[in-house]
Amino acid sequence: MPSIALAPAAEKTPPWTRRPMGRPWPILAAVAALLALVVWLAYAWFHQAALRDSETRGNAAIERLASDLLVSVEKFEHLPYLVGAEQMLTRALQSPGDPERIAQANRYLLFAQKRTDVAAVYLMDTQGHTLAASNWDLPSSFVGRNYRFRPYFQDALNGGTGRFYAVGVTTGEPGFFIAAPILSASQVIGVVAVKIDLNAFEDKWRAEGLQLALSDDKGVLFLTTEPAWRYRSLFPLKGAVVSQLRETLQYGDPTPVTLIERAGSAPGPTVQAMKVGGVPYLVQGRPLGRFGWQLLLFSDPAAPRARGLLAAELIGMGLTLLLLLTALVWQYRRRMAERQASMRERARVVAELEQRIATRTAELTAANDAAVQTGKLALLGQMAAGISHEISQPLTALRTLADNAGKFLDRQDTANASSNLRLIGELCARMGSIVGELKAFARKEPARLQPVSLRHVIGSSLMLIEPMRHASGTRILHDDTDLQVMGDPIRLEQVLVNLLRNGIDAMESQRERRLDIGVRATADVHVCVSVQDHGPGLSPEVQQHLFEPFFTTKPGGKGLGLGLALSKAIVREMGGRIEAANTQPGARFDLILQPAPHTRDPHARPAD
Numbered sequence: 001m002p003s004i005a006l007a008p009a010a011e012k013t014p015p016w017t018r019r020p021m022g023r024p025w026p027i028l029a030a031v032a033a034l035l036a037l038v039v040w041l042a043y044a045w046f047h048q049a050a051l052r053d054s055e056t057r058g059n060a061a062i063e064r065l066a067s068d069l070l071v072s073v074e075k076f077e078h079l080p081y082l083v084g085a086e087q088m089l090t091r092a093l094q095s096p097g098d099p100e101r102i103a104q105a106n107r108y109l110l111f112a113q114k115r116t117d118v119a120a121v122y123l124m125d126t127q128g129h130t131l132a133a134s135n136w137d138l139p140s141s142f143v144g145r146n147y148r149f150r151p152y153f154q155d156a157l158n159g160g161t162g163r164f165y166a167v168g169v170t171t172g173e174p175g176f177f178i179a180a181p182i183l184s185a186s187q188v189i190g191v192v193a194v195k196i197d198l199n200a201f202e203d204k205w206r207a208e209g210l211q212l213a214l215s216d217d218k219g220v221l222f223l224t225t226e227p228a229w230r231y232r233s234l235f236p237l238k239g240a241v242v243s244q245l246r247e248t249l250q251y252g253d254p255t256p257v258t259l260i261e262r263a264g265s266a267p268g269p270t271v272q273a274m275k276v277g278g279v280p281y282l283v284q285g286r287p288l289g290r291f292g293w294q295l296l297l298f299s300d301p302a303a304p305r306a307r308g309l310l311a312a313e314l315i316g317m318g319l320t321l322l323l324l325l326t327a328l329v330w331q332y333r334r335r336m337a338e339r340q341a342s343m344r345e346r347a348r349v350v351a352e353l354e355q356r357i358a359t360r361t362a363e364l365t366a367a368n369d370a371a372v373q374t375g376k377l378a379l380l381g382q383m384a385a386g387i388s389h390e391i392s393q394p395l396t397a398l399r400t401l402a403d404n405a406g407k408f409l410d411r412q413d414t415a416n417a418s419s420n421l422r423l424i425g426e427l428c429a430r431m432g433s434i435v436g437e438l439k440a441f442a443r444k445e446p447a448r449l450q451p452v453s454l455r456h457v458i459g460s461s462l463m464l465i466e467p468m469r470h471a472s473g474t475r476i477l478h479d480d481t482d483l484q485v486m487g488d489p490i491r492l493e494q495v496l497v498n499l500l501r502n503g504i505d506a507m508e509s510q511r512e513r514r515l516d517i518g519v520r521a522t523a524d525v526h527v528c529v530s531v532q533d534h535g536p537g538l539s540p541e542v543q544q545h546l547f548e549p550f551f552t553t554k555p556g557g558k559g560l561g562l563g564l565a566l567s568k569a570i571v572r573e574m575g576g577r578i579e580a581a582n583t584q585p586g587a588r589f590d591l592i593l594q595p596a597p598h599t600r601d602p603h604a605r606p607a608d
Contacts, residue, residue: 031323035319035320035323039312039315039319042308042311042312042315042316043309043311045308045311046307046311046312047304047307047308048308049307050303050304050305050308051271051282053304054271054299054303054304055271055284058282058284058297059269059284059286061210062284062295063286065205065295066288066295069198069201069214069295072198072201073176073198073291076194076196077161079112079118079121079194080156080161080179080180080193080194081180081192083109083112083121084180084182084192086108088101089105089108089182089190089192090184090190091104092104092105092123092131092132093123093131093182093184093189096125102131102132105123106132106133106134106136106137106143109121109122109123109132109133109134109136110134110136113134113135116194118195118196118197119173119175119195119196119197120133120134120142120195121133121134121192121193121194121195122134122135122143122192122193122195123190123191123192124147124153124190124192124193125191126188126189126191127146128147128149129144129145129146130143130145130146130147131190140170140171141170142170145169147169147193149248150177150248151164151248152164152177152179152193153191156179156180156188156191156192156193157181157188157191159181159188161178161179161180162177162178162179162180162191162193163176163177163178163179163291164176164177164248164250165198165216165250165293166248166250166251167231167249167250167251168195169249172252173197174197174198174199174222175196175198176196176198177193177194177195178193178194178196179192179194198223201223202223205225206225210225211225211226211281211297211299212295212296212298213225213226213296214288214294214295214296215234215293215296216292216293217292217293218237218241218244218245219237220232220233220234220237220245220250220256221234221259221296222251228277229259229276231251231252232256232258232259233256233257233259234258234259234260234276235258235260236258237258259276259277260274260275267283267284267294268284268285269284269285270284271284272284273301276298280301281299281300281301282300282304283296283298391431394427396467397427397463397466397467398424398427400467401423401427402420402424404416404420405417405420405421423463427464448488449486449488449574449575450486450487451484451486451596452484452486452487452489452492452596453484454481454483454485455481455482456489457492457496458478458481458496458519458529460489460493461493461500462476462478464497465497465500465501465504468501468504469504472504472508472513473513474507474514474515475513476500476514476517477514477516477517478518478519479519481519483519483595484595484596485527485576485593485594485595485596486574486593486594486595486596487574487576487593487594488574492570494566494567494570495567495570495571495578495591496531496591498564498566498567499531499567499591500515500531502589503515503531503532503533503535503587503589505554506533506535506536506586506587507533507534507586512534513534514533514534515531515534516532517529517530518530518532521595525595526576526592526593526595527592527594527595528590528591528592529591531588531589531591532583532586532587532588532589533588535586537582537583537586537587538580538582538587543580543582546564546580547564547565547568547578548565549562549565550562550565564578571593574593575593576591576593576594577592578592579592
C-alpha cells in the first residue's frame with residue numbers, strides 16, 4: 001500500500017510577520033506629524049512656564065525697587081514745610097528789598113540743603129520770583145529766576161503740595177521738585193521748593209544688572225538704565241499732552257520721540273511682549289501711588305524661548321529614541337518570526353532527506369548561533385572596557401576609602417573616618433566631573449582654564465591610580481614641585497591617570513616595574529610634565545598611529561584605543577601639546593603646558 005505524505009497543519013502566522021498592505025509612507029507621515037505636535041505642545045507649555053517664572057521674579061524685583069524708591073522720595077515730602085516754618089523766610093518775603101534779611105534767608109537755605117543732602121532749596125514770592133536759594137553764590141543760582149510756569153509752583157500757591165519731575169531750566173540738570181506754601185494770617189505769601197536728585201537710582205539699577213525705567217503719568221521715561229530711552233515716550237502722545245510739555249518745559253524737547261509706534265495699554269504686573277525702539281522685550285510695570293509714576297522692568301524674551309526650545313528638544317529626542325527603539329524591537333521580532341517560519345519550512349523539506357543531512361544541518365546551525373553569540377559578547381566586553389577606562393580608578397579608590405572608614409569607626413577614630421568620608425565625597429564629585437567633561441568634549445565646549453597646582457594634580461592622580469599600582473607592584477617616583485599651569489584640574493588629572501595606566505600596562509610582562517613623573521620648566525617658557533616607563537618602548541608603526549582614535553596595542557577587551565586621542569584633544573584645548581618618544585629604557589610622554597602667570601603652588605611648603 002503506497003504511503004501518503006500528509007502536509008503539515010497550517011500554523012498561525014504572528015501579525016508582525018505579515019506584509020503591510022500598500023506603502024508605509026502615510027503611517028510614517030502621521031507619526032512624524034504627531035511627534036511634531038507633541039514637541040510643539042511641549043515647547044508652548046514650557047515657554048509659558050518660563051514666562052510665568054520670569055513674571056514672578058520680575059514682580060518681586062519691581063516691588064522691592066519700587067519700595068526703595070518710594071522710601072527715598074517720601075522722606076523729603078515734608079521738608080519744604082519744615083524749612084518754610086523758619087520765621088526768617090517769612091520776614092524775607094515781607095521785606096524782599098532788605099538785603100540783610102535776604103542774606104539771612106540764603107544762609108539758612110544753604111544750611112538746610114547741606115544738612116538734608118538735597119540738590120537745592122529755594123524761596124519764591126507769589127509771582128514766582130526766586131528771592132533766596134541755597135545756591136545763591138553759584139553761577140547757576142536760582143536767585144532772580146521766575147518759575148511761575150512750573151506746575152509745582154502753581155500747586156503750592158493754591159495751598160497744596162507741589163510735586164513735579166523735570167529738567168532744570170536754569171542748570172539743565174533733572175530732578176524731582178517738591179514745593180509747599182508759606183502762610184501768614186492764613187494767606188499764602190510765598191513758596192518753598194526742594195529739588196531732589198534721583199539719578200543715583202539709575203546707577204543702582206545698572207549695578208543689579210537690570211533694565212529699568214521710571215515713567216511719569218504721561219508715559220515719558222525720565223529715569224532709565226538705557227540712556228537712549230531718556231525723555232522718550234512709551235506710547236504716542238496726544239496733542240494736549242504735547243502742548244502741556246511745551247508750556248512747562250518739563251523735558252526740554254517739546255515732542256518726545258515715541259519708543260513704541262502703536263497705541264497700547266500701559267504695562268502691568270503681567271508680562272507683555274513689546275518692541276521698544278525696534279527691539280523685542282518682555283515688559284512689566286508697577287504704579288507708584290500718588291506720584292503718578294510707573295516703574296517698568298524690561299527683560300529679554302529669548303531666555304523663556306530658550307527654555308521652551310530646550311525642553312522641546314529633549315522631549316523630541318526622547319520620543320524619537322523611543323520610536324526608534326520600538327521600531328527596532330518590532331523589526332527584531334519580525335525577523336525572528338521570519339526566521340522561525342523559514343526554519344519550519346526548511347524542517348519540512350529536511351524531514352524528507354536522510355537523517356545524516358538533517359544532523360549535519362543542525363550542527364551547522366548550532367555553530368552559526370554560537371559564533372553570533374560570541375561576537376555579541378566580544379562587543380559587550382569592548383563597550384564595558386571603554387566605560388571602565390575612565391571611572392575604574394575612582395571606583396576602586398572609593399571602595400578602599402570606604403573600607404578604611406569602617407575600620408576607623410570601629411576603632412572610634414572619628415578624625416580619620418571623617419577625612420576618608422571627605423575624600424569619598426571628593427572622588428564622587430570627581431567621577432561626576434569626569435562624565436561631565438567627556439560629554440563636554442563631545443560637544444566641543446571650551447576648557448575652563450584656571451591656575452592649577454601640579455603638586456595637587458599629581459597627588460590626586462596617584463591616589464586614583466593607587467589600586468592599580470599596588471596590584472601590579474609598580475613603583476612610581478615623582479618630583480616635588482611648586483609650579484602651576486593654566487588648565488582644567490579634572491581634565492588634567494584625567495590625562496595624567498591615562499598616561500600612568502598606559503605606562504603600567506606597557507610593563508605588564510616585566511618583573512621590575514617603575515614609572516617616573518618629572519616636572520621642569522622648558523626653554524620656551526612652558527612647563528613640561530613627563531611620564532616615563534621602563535618598558536619595551538614604542539615601535540615605529542605604533543609611533544605613527546599613536547594618537548589616532550581606536551588604535552590600540554592592547555589585547556581585545558582591555559581598551560578601545562581612545563585614551564591617547566582624548567588626552568591629546570584635552571591638552572590642545574588647554575593651549576598645550578602632548579609628545580611621545582622612546583628613551584633608554586622605555587617610552588616617555590611629555591605634556592607641554594602653559595604656565596600660570598606669576599603664581600606659585602598654594603600647597604607648596606615654605607622654604608627653610
